Amino acid sequence: MFRLNLKIAFRNLWKNKGYTLINIAGLSIGMTGCILIYLFISYQLSFDQQYQNKDRIYRVVSHAYYAGGEEFDRGVPLPLAPAMRNDFGMLEQVAALEGSFGMIKVKDSKGNVKLKTLEKAFYAEPGFFKIFDYKWLVGNPEKALTAPNTVALSKTTAAKFFGDWHQAVGKTINYQNDKDLLVTGVFADVPQNNSNVIAIAISYAGFKHRNEKRWGSVASSSECYILLKEGVKVSDLEGPKKAFLKKYYVEKTIGKPDHLFQPLKDIHTDERFGSFSGKKTSKNELLGLTVIGVLLLLTACINFINLATAQAVGRSKEVGVRKVMGSGKKQLMIQFLTETLVLTLIALLLACVFTEIVLPGMSALFKEEITFNLLGHPVIFVFIFCMVLLVGVLSGFYPAMIMSGFSPALAIKNKINIGSGGNTIRKVLVIIQFAITIVLVTGTLVIVMQMKFMREKSLGFTSSAIALINIPSDSLSRQKYEILKARIKAEPGVTAVSFCSDAPSSDDNTNNAFAFDSTIDAAFQANTKVVDDDYLKTFGLKLLAGRYLAKSKSDTAREYVVNETLLKKLDMTNVQDAIGKKILFGGIRGPVVGVVRDFNNLNLRGAISPMIMMTRNDRFEIIAVKMNAQQIPAVMKNIEKIWNDYYFEQVYSADFMDERISNYYTGEQLMGTLFKVFAMTIIFISFIGLFGLISFVATQRTKEMAIRKVLGANVLELVTMLNTSFIRMILLANLIAWPVAYIFIEKWLSGYAYRIPLNIWPFAASMLISLVITLVTVSLRSYQAAKTNPINALKYE
């Protein structure tokens, strides 16, 4: 029976090649989208999941309430790790992890430097490797990093430094032109789906600031991980935490400091904190993608249902005959479901092929190694099986029910009329399908507009033709700052040069407490930028009051410049009033000499922070060079030459302000691309579904059209007749889609401090798009039908 059903299914599919093609195309494209989304999401959820203790590992993060809001930081104050080790009994391990960046030099056997490179390195406490069970190839994870000036390397890094990782242990590398570090261990490479992709782990005992006692300063590079004892719940930590906070936060601090324990599995998907990997995918994004995946499948299923019920009339005779021969309703349903499943399986095979084709593109887009490996990940089988079953049943059940319900006496004489009931459901399904399409199109348009807005909105400073070049900050190098600056400034094509801790806009910000006007302890932290006297000119900042910082060679700040937001937060409306007021910052009291107009110190997602700018020679990290746009290549070459004259021991690295800014928005760009791709896919699926449906309607109404033509209707009138009902449906779909789209878009836009106003245009545009697509599709097909000679159509009877 089953074999026969299968055979009949194939013959039927072959007979209606056109519809089969449309169905398979729609389903396989929908499934491809679904598989890709599944692969992406399961990759994102696989972050940090390879550790044995993963359910007991938590990251301690900082959270502070201010009068003006709250602040999240993935870092903790430096004294927190030892204090927690001391005060929490239920923790098996506490380990600090300090992110760092610097130059590594490797010498050959004769003592000559053979390799000079800038690398990310981590200071890790030995406990870190008790929490995370890295696979150690050489060395003892418990002991390797106990002594100061020791380092463990990943296999690849060890091979890079010494040629062969087997020979790494016992050799030394030099970090930041400072101490030589002895290699005591080699561990297997940490996979990319990790929040801490550690390649160089330096003993924490060698970290300069490990004994820092200040609780008021939080840097996001200082993370702390804890491992709960077996059986301890994270909620058990709340009690001791209260006492802990009370005990250590004794100084009067601004806001209300708190620490949260973040489960390991949440690190990658919690957008408030981020991680060393620099990657994060928020739960909302994952949810959004899941919804899109479901919608993709849904539109494909709707296509199927529509075409199948439309075709049902043509198959009524077969149903009738089968029933007369003694087939029960159930047997017919099974037969039709078999057909659907065959179709779904064919679509699945195609989808697998498509996935293989598209996957490299997606991996490149996400810059992640995502593989479609059925054997390596048996879970995919489960997913695919569920998907096929869902699609098969979802799209096959309703048509099967309709068809098996035909009355045999009528069906056998082809007198079946699917009737108004079936038509209504088909119409509702088409409306749903188009509503989904319209929501996505509108969403895509808004995302594209917001992206354009962010790219084009002025950040409040000049960002074009500015190069940011790293500089070493050891005392020897510092002595060469002046001459370096003078020489670069003298280069033709260079218009301004400035030393600073960072560019005006940065995603690496330092926030600090301060006191204003001697008496008031400010209720918020201020973003601090260490700059020199040319910063204003280099980045085109505008001064609103007072003067700019004077030239200073000192390592301590003497005077301050603040921004408008800081004054606003202090309730000062007149910028002039600020001049001359004293600021106490980092133990140094100094006058405010000027106020700058606000500029974006983060990206456009966040609002502008209150800011204090000062000069301190010991805290410069980059030199910013403003050039003539036309001369950039030549100037950059010369700057590198000059730089290498002074810092031949170091590694030169430079990037451009513009590129940095566009990098802030890679997440948005990604989302934008994804939305564009999937919106196109859904439009395409809906389009071919509509085409199938209108083909059917045209065939069904051939006789009617022929009669009308005989009565004198022309082609245009007939095309209009067929179009009208579809156009009405599309308009209705728009009405349904708009409020839904509005809610989603408004929610998405509210995540941006600077956003486009939501007006009617994206909605109107998506209506236009849907109308045009419908008109083109329907007219194409109905024109063909309307043009046929009425005699041919009326001959049958």
Next chain:
Amino acid sequence: MIQLQNIEKYYANKGMKSYILRHVSTTIRQGEFVSIMGPSGAGKSTLLNILGMLEEPTYGTYEFMGENVVSLNERKRIELYRNHIGFVFQAYHLIDEMTVAENIEAPLLYKKVGAAERKSRVAEMLDRFNMVAKKDLFPGQLSGGQQQLVGIARALAAQPLLILADEPTGNLQSAQALQIMDLFRKLNEEENITIIQVTHSEVNAGYGSRILHLLDGVISEDLQVVV
């Protein structure tokens, strides 16, 4: 075998009842060969559909082999006609996607006949109707007469006690029609299969043993055919 009592069938249309059948009562015994005749719209096909349990009468009782069909549920009814009734249609109504052999086999599948038995019965039918060479052809590749032979073979494969035929020769040329009618007579006489046919043709009716004349839904005449 069949007892109809006061069968009525009407469609209500905007309050108006349009009668198809009125007060139809008759008894048909095992082994009879009945022809139902009458002008278009007299209700012949409806009567045949009711006999074949494809339609339900509005009123009246229908007993088939002692069972009241009207009161049976759908599954029982399907069971009943699946086992005892074979249909032959004017337009053959073969399933276009199935080969000759598969068409003949189909009712056996629904009857849940075992695979070996099915094979032998299909082979027997093909043999009997001289269609062994055509068993893998599709209905579209056969002539009308051949298609009707397949239709009859299909009806016979399930070994029914009753064959209902709705103008079985209506689409055929006269030579083929004669062949079909000869076949019916043979089945009726040699295998004692009850046959009820709807026909317009006096010639065809002459093959049977009894003629029911329908006029506007009423049995106007019930004649025994004298050979």
